[in-house]
Amino acid sequence: MRNDRIAYRGTGSYVSEKSLSRRSFLQAGAAIGGGFMLSLSLPFANGEAGATEPQGFAPNAFVRIDANGQIFLTMPYVEMGQGTYTAVPMLIAEELEVSLDQVRLEHAPPNEKLYANPLLGVQATGNSNAMRGAWKQMREAGATARMMLVAAAAKEWGVDPNACRAQDGEVIHTDSGRRLKYGALAASAANMPVPQDITLKSPADFTLIGTPVKRLDTPAKVNGTAVYGIDARPPGVKFATVAQSPVFGGRLKSVDDTAAMAVKGVRQVVRLNDAVAVVADHMGAAKKGMEALQIEWDDGPHASLSTEDIAGELEKATLGPGAVAQNIGDADKAIAGAATKVEATYQLPFLAHATMEPMNCTVDFRKDECEIWIGNQAIARVQAMAAEAAGLPVEKVIVHNHLIGGGFGRRLEADGAVRAVEIAKQVEGPVKVVWTREEDIQHDMYRPYWFDRLSAGLDETGKPVAWKNRFAGSSIVARWAPPVFKDGLDSDSTEGAIKLVYDLPNFHVEYVRVEPPGIPTAFWRSVGPSHNVFVTESFIDELAAAAKQDAVAYRRALLDKSPRARAVLDLAAEKAGWGQPLPAGSGRGVSLQFVFGSYMAQVAEVEVAKDGSVRLRRVVCAMDCGTAINPDTVQAQIQSGIIFGATAALHGEITLKNGRVEQTNFDTYQMLRINEAPAIEVHIVKSSEPPGGMGETGTSAIVPAIANAIFAATGKRLHKMPADPNILKQPT
Amino acid sequence: MAFNINVNGNPHSVDVDADTPLLWVLRDVLGMTGTKFGCGMALCGACTVHIDGIATRSCITTVDSLGESKVTTIEAIGTTAAGAAIQKAWLDHEVVQCGYCQSGQIMSASALLASNPHPTDADIDDAMSGNICRCGTYVRIREAIKLAAQ
Numbered sequence: 001m002r003n004d005r006i007a008y009r010g011t012g013s014y015v016s017e018k019s020l021s022r023r024s025f026l027q028a029g030a031a032i033g034g035g036f037m038l039s040l041s042l043p044f045a046n047g048e049a050g051a052t053e054p055q056g057f058a059p060n061a062f063v064r065i066d067a068n069g070q071i072f073l074t075m076p077y078v079e080m081g082q083g084t085y086t087a088v089p090m091l092i093a094e095e096l097e098v099s100l101d102q103v104r105l106e107h108a109p110p111n112e113k114l115y116a117n118p119l120l121g122v123q124a125t126g127n128s129n130a131m132r133g134a135w136k137q138m139r140e141a142g143a144t145a146r147m148m149l150v151a152a153a154a155k156e157w158g159v160d161p162n163a164c165r166a167q168d169g170e171v172i173h174t175d176s177g178r179r180l181k182y183g184a185l186a187a188s189a190a191n192m193p194v195p196q197d198i199t200l201k202s203p204a205d206f207t208l209i210g211t212p213v214k215r216l217d218t219p220a221k222v223n224g225t226a227v228y229g230i231d232a233r234p235p236g237v238k239f240a241t242v243a244q245s246p247v248f249g250g251r252l253k254s255v256d257d258t259a260a261m262a263v264k265g266v267r268q269v270v271r272l273n274d275a276v277a278v279v280a281d282h283m284g285a286a287k288k289g290m291e292a293l294q295i296e297w298d299d300g301p302h303a304s305l306s307t308e309d310i311a312g313e314l315e316k317a318t319l320g321p322g323a324v325a326q327n328i329g330d331a332d333k334a335i336a337g338a339a340t341k342v343e344a345t346y347q348l349p350f351l352a353h354a355t356m357e358p359m360n361c362t363v364d365f366r367k368d369e370c371e372i373w374i375g376n377q378a379i380a381r382v383q384a385m386a387a388e389a390a391g392l393p394v395e396k397v398i399v400h401n402h403l404i405g406g407g408f409g410r411r412l413e414a415d416g417a418v419r420a421v422e423i424a425k426q427v428e429g430p431v432k433v434v435w436t437r438e439e440d441i442q443h444d445m446y447r448p449y450w451f452d453r454l455s456a457g458l459d460e461t462g463k464p465v466a467w468k469n470r471f472a473g474s475s476i477v478a479r480w481a482p483p484v485f486k487d488g489l490d491s492d493s494t495e496g497a498i499k500l501v502y503d504l505p506n507f508h509v510e511y512v513r514v515e516p517p518g519i520p521t522a523f524w525r526s527v528g529p530s531h532n533v534f535v536t537e538s539f540i541d542e543l544a545a546a547a548k549q550d551a552v553a554y555r556r557a558l559l560d561k562s563p564r565a566r567a568v569l570d571l572a573a574e575k576a577g578w579g580q581p582l583p584a585g586s587g588r589g590v591s592l593q594f595v596f597g598s599y600m601a602q603v604a605e606v607e608v609a610k611d612g613s614v615r616l617r618r619v620v621c622a623m624d625c626g627t628a629i630n631p632d633t634v635q636a637q638i639q640s641g642i643i644f645g646a647t648a649a650l651h652g653e654i655t656l657k658n659g660r661v662e663q664t665n666f667d668t669y670q671m672l673r674i675n676e677a678p679a680i681e682v683h684i685v686k687s688s689e690p691p692g693g694m695g696e697t698g699t700s701a702i703v704p705a706i707a708n709a710i711f712a713a714t715g716k717r718l719h720k721m722p723a724d725p726n727i728l729k730q731p732t
Numbered sequence: 733m734a735f736n737i738n739v740n741g742n743p744h745s746v747d748v749d750a751d752t753p754l755l756w757v758l759r760d761v762l763g764m765t766g767t768k769f770g771c772g773m774a775l776c777g778a779c780t781v782h783i784d785g786i787a788t789r790s791c792i793t794t795v796d797s798l799g800e801s802k803v804t805t806i807e808a809i810g811t812t813a814a815g816a817a818i819q820k821a822w823l824d825h826e827v828v829q830c831g832y833c834q835s836g837q838i839m840s841a842s843a844l845l846a847s848n849p850h851p852t853d854a855d856i857d858d859a860m861s862g863n864i865c866r867c868g869t870y871v872r873i874r875e876a877i878k879l880a881a882q
Contacts, residue, residue, distance in 0.1 A: 282752070356866045
């Protein structure tokens with residue numbers, strides 16, 4: 001077992017001047033990133049102690065080689081299952097000329113300057129762009145290190161660096177056969193100038209990239225040794241669970257904790273403005289204490305809010321004007337003159353993330369500093385928001401990131417860290433705050449509810465000549481990154497609704513931002529496309545049906561300008577046996593998308609029972625994601641995205657009644673299980689284009705594929721998800 | 733009061749209320765964090781351990797119900813033949829993604845394999861449908877169990 005492959009070294013947000021001066025690599029690190037490297041050891045870390053660390057070589061914030069030749073790679077993108085802790089090392093190792101069994105991984109600490117995703121401009125892992133951001137950045141990090149090691153060896157031998165090569169952790173002088181290991185070169189390499197012109201390997205010379213390398217993070221995940229945020233155990237830690245106002249925006253009125261304090265192991269009841277926490281020796285006591293509390297809430301302004309109220313507001317908003325996201329030609333005029341007009345509205349529900357690792361955060365709030373243990377997709381955001389909650393300067397908040405037990409966008413938020421800091425401020429010593437599943441589902445930040453109004457015009461041959469779409473819902477970007485929301489638009493809310501693969505001569509899309517009252521919204525796997533691809537691909541299917549044409553052929557005729565989209569559509573249709581007969585009650589549905597920089601087509605096969613229940617039998621997916629860095633991970637992510645999206649299509653719905661989320665646990669907010677899981681076939685188009693995103697693409701594509709398959713099986717078009725058996729059941 | 737329990741062959745004395753779920757005894761009292769919390773209601777399977785070889789949800793198993801039973805957790809399942817075979821198949825077949833549910837998946841799968849060396853698809857559905865994986869590794873779990881059974 002490779003349990004020790006990920007070093008759980010502590011990493012703080014700053015280092016002292018003393019430790020700075022010890023490190024030869026810092027000069028180069030500072031030159032590149034404008035910040036400094038950091039490395040503090042954790043009490044429970046099984047890594048080595050920082051104080052006695054030998055002199056090392058670190059040409060940038062991602063690579064460090066110590067005098068023993070141990071190679072440490074600092075991971076700027078988090079590992080939440082999507083395989084970055086293998087793919088990022090592959091990119092670095094490819095250029096550094098080391099094998100993956102020579103590297104140890106470390107979680108990056110918060111530092112926007114060093115570890116920001118170049119595509120997002122912030123230190124965050126999301127939007128399926130870790131590998132897109134890493135593609136050039138990480139290969140250059142490896143190549144820089146390699147060039148400096150080669151330069152150091154060449155200098156030592158008094159030869160031309162061009163006469164030397166790097167191979168398997170050594171520099172070799174080709175003519176003489178002399179060789180030096182990286183460890184032996186670490187000290188001198190640190191004094192080499194950082195190269196300005198970096199030569200990257202030609203794809204033809206790749207030995208790692210493009211191969212199905214075994215994951216580095218998984219051995220520790222099959223024997224219980226992997227450490228997630230929820231597993232952090234700083235010495236003396238106490239355990240807390242929290243109850244937040246059941247109605248968003250409500251306040252705590254009163255708490256009677258007499259019975260709770262009598263529970264064995266309960267230490268303390270913490271009162272906040274809108275929440276109560278029970279602190280105990282273990283979570284069992286904390287939960288028992290929580291159940292014993294008598295809490296009264298002031299429900300506040302949203303006490304009577306329901307999902308229908310919100311949906312009604314959104315529907316109304318689609319009747320007024322919105323911000324124009326894309327316009328081609330004159331859609332109104334073209335529709336007015338069209339042979340056939342088609343109209344439809346669609347609705348998508350609020351969804352919870354339900355990560356298997358419930359929300360949690362451990363905080364040690366000390367006199368003038370605060371230490372945090374968490375698994376989060378945006379660790380610098382955690383640091384900044386926790387500092388604000390703690391009333392401390394950012395540099396006094398030390399944050400340790402961890403493996404993440406499911407992110408899906410939930411852990412791009414820092415609300416959990418803020419809540420844990422609020423609690424920890426009243427607790428002596430470290431406290432681990434763990435949300436119960438009920439609390440996790442009822443106080444999530446949700447995928448927004450969406451309402452869409454579409455119309456289209458077809459000519460006499462059935463071909464679409466105009467397309468109009470106006471949709472309303474929450475902009476997550478406007479809250480999460482306000483400057484990115486401009487002129488009423490943001491790229492996430494509209495992705496998948498505009499810049500379609502289809503060639504449509506008249507096209508007009510508007511977005512109306514409407515923030516629902518009393519329910520917070522957040523990114524959810526495949527975000528904007530989770531909504532827009534469903535709508536777009538359902539509506540084009542409706543147009544095909546109105547034109548009485550085959551759903552694949554209808555799409556294909558609109559793809560003259562998009563050969564990569566046509567290729568994945570053809571491949572999926574062929575592999576799925578499109579057009580071949582299926583038993584009664586069964587049907588195939590197709591979807592096609594270009595989102596997150598990747599092309600994907602899916603064909604779903606469903607069976608709809610007489611009682612209206614839907615069984616997803618088989619999914620065939622064809623994908624062109626450019627270079628597939630690790631094709632096995634690409635396949636795994638597509639399988640994952642399909643299950644995630646199918647869960648939403650068949651089960652997913654968060655509803656509000658009296659201001660409260662009605663779903664509580666996995667009995668009322670159901671997940672797809674193994675007995676419902678379809679067979680999944682993934683076909684990856686070989687490509688040398690730069691990598692596209694693939695962590696979320698499977699999710700957005702499957703929902704319309706299922707809805708379209710249900711239409712093929714039953715003749716019933718779903719305008720609202722999830723699939724409702726009451727609509728689909730046959731009359732008795 | 734104190735309860736004497738046997739976990740992975742080691743005796744432990746834990747001073748907690750009788751109705752304390754085994755899950756919290758393992759994770760918080762004994763510091764064995766390989767067993768995971770998912771739902772607290774035996775709905776997701778993340779907390780699965782073996783009690784005398786039977787796959788059991790530790791989140792609803794109270795400490796006073798254990799008596800002389802032998803508890804096996806993910807930390808020691810590799811010492812059993814079925815457990816080692818499942819762990820190996822999980823890695824060979826690259827089942828794992830975020831991995832949070834996989835302790836429970838592996839405990840359920842190794843209990844299945846120990847009692848049924850050649851499970852059918854229906855057997856796998858029966859044994860594994862209590863374990864939720866939000867990363868959707870089901871396709872590979874099914875294949876890996878079959879691989880381990882070979």
